[in-house]
Amino acid sequence: MSTPVLTFLGAAGTVTGSKFLLEYQNHRTLIDCGLFQGEARWRRRNWDSFPIDPHTLDAVVLTHAHLDHCGYLPALVRQGFHGPVICSPATAEVAAIVLRDAAHLQMEDAGHARAGGYSRHDPPLPLFDSADAERAIRHFRPTPESGMSELPGGGTVTLYRAGHILGSTFAVVELGGRRLAVSGDLGRQNHPLLLPPEPLPDVDAVVIESTYGNRLHLPVDHARLARLITSTVERGGVVLIPAFAVDRTAVILHELAVLTTERLIPHLPIYVNSPMSLAALNVYRTAVEHKSDELRPEILTGDDPFDPGDLRLVQSVDESMRINNPGRPCIIVSASGMATGGRVLYHLERLLPQTKNTVLLPGYQVAGTRGRQLLDGARSVKIHGRYVPVRARVTDMPEFSAHADADELVNWLSTARREPDAVYVVHGEEDARHALADRIGDELGWTAVTPHHLERVRL
Incomplete structure (x- = not known):
C-alpha cells in the first residue's frame, strides 16, 4: 500500500x-x-x-x-x-x-x-x-x-x-x-x-x-446537589452514587468536600466502597503529592482535596456488606459507574426498593446498561439474576461528565x-x-x- x-x-x-x-x-x-x-x-x-x-x-x-x-x-x-x-x-x-x-x-x-x-x-x-x-x-x-x-x-x-x-x-x-x-x-x-x-x-x-x-454541559449545580443530599438525609435515607472508579470518584469527593466546608450539606459519613476506586484514588493522591503537571495549580495547595471530613474507605467484603444497613443517613460512592458490575450492585439491591433513598448518576450511561435503565425510568432492574423494584429516587447530574x-x-x-x-x-x-x-x-x-x-x- x-x-x-x-x-x-x-x-x-x-x-x-x-x-x-x-x-x-x-x-x-x-x-x-x-x-x-x-x-x-x-x-x-x-x-x-x-x-x-x-x-x-x-x-x-x-x-x-x-x-x-x-x-x-x-x-x-x-x-x-x-x-x-x-x-x-x-x-x-x-x-x-x-x-x-x-x-x-x-x-x-x-x-x-x-x-x-x-x-x-x-x-x-x-x-x-x-x-x-x-x-x-x-x-x-x-x-x-x-x-x-x-x-x-x-x-x-x-x-x-x-x-x-x-x-x-x-x-x-x-x-x-x-x-x-x-x-x-x-x-x-x-x-x-x-x-x-x-x-x-x-x-x-x-x-x-x-x-x-x-x-452541551451546564455548570455544576452545587445548590441542586446540596438539596438532593439534604432532602435524602431528612427522609432518613442513603445517597448512593455509582461513580466511575477512575477520576469520577476523586471529582465527587472533591465536590463533597467543598459542599461540607461551605456547610451546604450536613457533616455525614462518606463511604468509598470499591477496591478499584480506592486504588485509583491513591494514584490521584500521589499525583497531588508529587505536584503532577496534569493537575490544576489550585488543587496542589491546602488540605487533602479528596477528604470531605468523615471519609471512610471500605476495604473488606465484610465492611462492604455492613454498610448495606448503615443505620443512619450517609453517602456511599461505589463502582461501577454504569452499574454493570462491582460492589455497587449489592447496594442497589438493598437500597432501590426503599423510597427514602436516592441514587445519583453523575456520568454518561451507555444504552443497555443498568445505569441507563435507571436513568430512563425503569420500574425494576435485573441484578444477579432477579428483578429488583425501583422505588428510590433516581436522578442524574450529567454536568459531572x-x-x-x-x-x-x-x-x-x-x-x-x-x-x-x-x-x-x-x-x-x-x-x-x-x-x-x-x-x-x-x-x-x-x-x-x-x-x-x-x-x-x-x-
Whole structure:
C-alpha cells in the first residue's frame, strides 16, 4: 500500500469498544484496545474473532485507562499479541488497576452465572482472567507526554495531554509520511482537577470522539446537589452514587468536600466502597503529592482535596456488606459507574426498593446498561439474576461528565493551524456522531464523516 490505511475496528456506530488499526506496508499499529459495553449486540462483539491475527500487530497505543479504550488488551494478549503497549506513565499505572479489576469482575460474573444457571453458555466462561490481565500489564511501555516514541516496524507516536482522566492523552501517529491524530476521550476546559487538553497540532486526518457530540454541559449545580443530599438525609435515607472508579470518584469527593466546608450539606459519613476506586484514588493522591503537571495549580495547595471530613474507605467484603444497613443517613460512592458490575450492585439491591433513598448518576450511561435503565425510568432492574423494584429516587447530574461537550470538541479542532484532509467522528451514539459531523462541516468547513464498523480508509 502506498499510503497508510485506517480501519475502524470499534467505536463506529457505538460509544464503546474503541479500536483503530493503522497499517502501512508491513507495519500494523492498533490505537486503543477497548471493550464493547452496553447492549448485548455490542457486548457480543467482544467474543468475535479479532479481525486480524494479533501476532501480526507491531504495537498498541493506549490513549487512556478507561475500560472502553483498554479493556480488550488481556483478550488480545491471550490470542497472541506480544508487542509493546505504548501509553503515558499515569495511564500504565491506572490501566493496571482497571484491567485487574475487569478480570476479577469477568470471573465473578461467570461464577454468578454458573451458580444461578442464567447464562446461555455452558459452562459460562470469562472473556479473560487474572493471568491474562497480568500478561497484558507486562507489555506496558510508558512514555512521557509530548515526547516522541519510535514505533516498532517504523513510524512514530507522540502523546499530548487530553485532560479527561489522569494520564489521558491524544495520540499523533506519523507513518508513511502522513500524520493521524486520535483524540481518545477529550476532557473539559473546566475540569475541577485537571488541566484542559493541549491544542491539536498539524495533522492530515483526525479521529475524534463524539460522546457528547450533540449536547452541551451546564455548570455544576452545587445548590441542586446540596438539596438532593439534604432532602435524602431528612427522609432518613442513603445517597448512593455509582461513580466511575477512575477520576469520577476523586471529582465527587472533591465536590463533597467543598459542599461540607461551605456547610451546604450536613457533616455525614462518606463511604468509598470499591477496591478499584480506592486504588485509583491513591494514584490521584500521589499525583497531588508529587505536584503532577496534569493537575490544576489550585488543587496542589491546602488540605487533602479528596477528604470531605468523615471519609471512610471500605476495604473488606465484610465492611462492604455492613454498610448495606448503615443505620443512619450517609453517602456511599461505589463502582461501577454504569452499574454493570462491582460492589455497587449489592447496594442497589438493598437500597432501590426503599423510597427514602436516592441514587445519583453523575456520568454518561451507555444504552443497555443498568445505569441507563435507571436513568430512563425503569420500574425494576435485573441484578444477579432477579428483578429488583425501583422505588428510590433516581436522578442524574450529567454536568459531572469528564467528556468535552459539543462546543468543546469543535473548539479543540479549531486549535489546529491548518485544515486536515478529513475528520472521522467516532465513539458516540448515532445522533451524537452525525450532529457533531454536521457542526464540523457547517462551522469549520471541514470534511467530516461518520465511518461504519470495519470500514477502511486511506489517509
